[in-house]
Amino acid sequence: MDVPANAIAAVADHGGSLGRARALFPDAPEPWVDLSTGINPHSYPLFDLPATALTRLPEPERARELAAVAANAYGARSPRHVALGPGTQILLPRVFSLVKPGRAAVLGPTYAEHARAAALAGHSAIETRDLSALAQADIAVVVNPNNPDGRIVSRTDLLGLAVALRRRGGLLVVDEAFMDVGPEDESLCDDVGQGGIVVLRSLGKFYGLAGVRLGFAIASEDIAGRLDAEFGPWSVSGPALEYGIRALADLAWQEQMRRSLAADAARLDALLAAHGVAVDGGTSLFRHVTNADAARLFDCLGGRGILIRNFSARPRALRFGLPGGESEWQRLGEALRAWREAGGAGHAAPPQTEDVR
Template structure:
């Protein structure tokens, strides 16, 4: 399954494209948290339980969870998906879509029959409901009040609401359910690598009631989070100054990307400050033209008019994107002229 970010797949699709690719196919921050010298013990010793406790305490404060007892640290949220789905006995699961495809796959692995629904209210009829908030790839946000109401209805019948807040670091934080994780019937997932630009660290969190958190932590056993991941998580989640400055920077760059796309008549229909959502009839041609120029967007086979564009990492990448867009627009103009003649 293609999730973007695969340069091997990009080379297979566009074997004659100039390299290096400008990879805009992910929603990962291109401006990573600063690298620093790890203590040797992060690599030479097994991770200490006290260091994990420090991380979960800092994560609880960063995400507004009641305390560390409500936080589960894991080697990425991806590994949490089937484990969280298995918190509910096999039944009927629904994913509010279209969205990130791994949630449906994980629910199936946990034994559920899975449906994708477009109507939020329909989620209450299922045993397991999954909402990505803000949504990937269109940036849709479901208000916190509606989510809390759904969680209460599901909890009353032994069901579970899973809210994937992978992009909430750059979303409307007032709509986050992280602070409500203790009420029962809710699991909130938070990704570390996307906002901090450190996807390879493989670190993520589940925020939930203390009993569920203890069960998930016990399932992982000791040393689930690597020493380097602990060090980066502790440093980055506690660095509030960097976080606020980065949110402001990303908002500015998202506006810059919107303006650039608009210059070439590419409509932006939504997104978050980490990615922009494009939906128009010319999407297949744009994806192909930019790919052949070495600029990779995220396309969706099942939704051919949809593209997602991440942020360029530097001025050279901005210039390459602008040049590729200009080439596509010129070619499109020439094709229109030929059709008229």
Template sequence: MALQRAEKTAVSDHGGSLDAARALFADAPQPWVDLSTGINPHAYPLFDLPATAFSRLPEPGRIAELAAVAAGAYRAGPDVAVVPAPGTQALLPLVMRQVPAGRARVLGPTYAEHARCARLAGHAVEEVSSVDALFDADLAVIVNPNNPDGRSVARKTLLALAGHMRAKGGLLVVDEAFMDVGPAEHSLAGGCGAGGVVVLRSFGKFFGLAGIRLGFALGAPDLTAGLAATLGPWAVSGPALEIGLRALEDGAWQTRMRARLRAERARLDALLAAAGIEPSGGTPLFAFVRYPAAPDLFAWLGAAGIFTRRFEGRPECLRIGLPGDDAWPRLEAALAAWSARNQPADPAKEAEKR
């Protein structure tokens, strides 16, 4: 029984831990280049916050304003309610409890926390590989676009599944953590007001401010009201509230940043291709690689002080995020050295040397 409890509560490695990087590669050069997350390396510019953001509890009206701004930024429908929260991670256990414990199915492989939180809520969890397999579940979970391979599910399919869940009293959870840089036409934010579905949106990944902990749940008012009541007042900190309001209203910055991220992802793909590595998926924030020598590449880059994301049980897979401006030369050099080490010798050049 104790082992079962430990399995339910154990948090998997999700990348982003430089403590883990240092333990694996104690002699790596510093500073670390952390490419193990899908977080934008170009954070939204910070600004002087009012002193009251720190000295006073947030006013309910200000929280309501943040919810309204998020609804506009995510193009939520008029019948959709928005609940601000201290990150979508904090919302997951609450959302999973919105239906009685039963059969939970997660479209995978994907982010491990959905399955863990569903187990904590008492569900029997199964990872499935097709959307069709979700229709028999009481709780269905889709990450769209998916982390880590970038797979997208069409909005039409999601609406059909949501309607099915609504009719039988089940729940569809659509995690759109990377939809800020994903195919917006497949977002369900504008179609989740009828019930049977909760959409989660993460603030920190696209805006590069994961540390402030801010996220949102979108859905029918009767469903989201329970989430808001459980979170209670002042769930979102004053600084997070002020930064969220400014950034979500800054459409010009968002447009420029999406273009920049697409260009940098193309640059990353070109570097990988030059080293004989072809990405098989991802989003503008990261590349997903299936590569037979992935364990060796992970170790090679780690020894160079470049931390990528590997996956337990899938040794051939890596996720590689975008470097910051000053980190590109280190990644370029490490990949060039990897390529030189692994490319077969050119017989003609070898003959010339002799």
């Protein structure tokens, strides 16, 4: 069966699409084990929604309650610093539109959507590995912890960058989608009142509720107010309000889940190491690998119905999410064993230094 070139490119460039995975590996056994997204496979427990969450327009009071819960969960000074949106994917172009079209610089290699969204807002966008180069842009974007390698940029460095940008009328956007499992003392949520900083958080990764589509822009009161006004009174659906309020307030679940994810990440490291695959970065939601045999490993696992994340611009890099249950752990172990027994080169590749555009 011939696979269209655009379908292959889509699988290489984006994780989480089983339709694309089936196009690339049409004979793979199902159900698929999707390890390509970095989404928590142990989602926040589902619960029965009140009927009004579906049958009535969302109440402004519930939106205000969610903003208050989010401010407390993320360490923002007040609910007035929190703007709600239907996922950070939708928030990104609005945030980039806060600055008149100019130059956007994204600290990479990272999630490609930031540069695309900046271009949609009229900016010329580049990706760079040089943090200092971001100070010359009109909008600077840092993913912290970074996707896909888990890199952390210190709060001190980010605040210094924000000062440099603010002097020029620029904006620092920090995507903290994975900060729920990162070092919270490096978060900038408590610093947005200084101005010129927008922090993005979401319910999709740590809480495993990507389909709810709920995101937050944490910023100075004037920026948060402007974003709220642009989105209007019903920017977040009734079900998203209910899940956001309950999940963000559930501190016991959050603490237990962080411990569980750390244990699973250690287990994944050990499993990969047992088959000669060294982990060189990541968070407790995903692990990053640089391997000389990455392309064959991706194909070997894909042919066995296990989708991991590969990167067309960095052919030696892979990202592994966490298996969701014992059957998935077993299938991953068997696929790794098959790759190794078929001559898989389980050694790390030299570091890659080229820029990823």
